[in-house]
Amino acid sequence: MSRTSARTPADSRVRRRSLSLAAAAVPVCVLGAAYEALLVLGAGAWLLIAAVLIELVYRP
Numbered sequence: 001m002s003r004t005s006a007r008t009p010a011d012s013r014v015r016r017r018s019l020s021l022a023a024a025a026v027p028v029c030v031l032g033a034a035y036e037a038l039l040v041l042g043a044g045a046w047l048l049i050a051a052v053l054i055e056l057v058y059r060p
Helices: 009-034 038-057
Strands: none
Touching (some): 009 038
């Protein structure tokens, strides 16, 4: 049995959510750094932290 066939639809949704949070964090962090806006940079950092925590806690 391959590893991808063992994943349930819920596993795929959680993985997709984690990847979308990480993908959203990159432009937000870049914009925050470019405009020197700590609030925007902090929001990007929290998006990245949430993505990492989801990956660490929810391991399919």
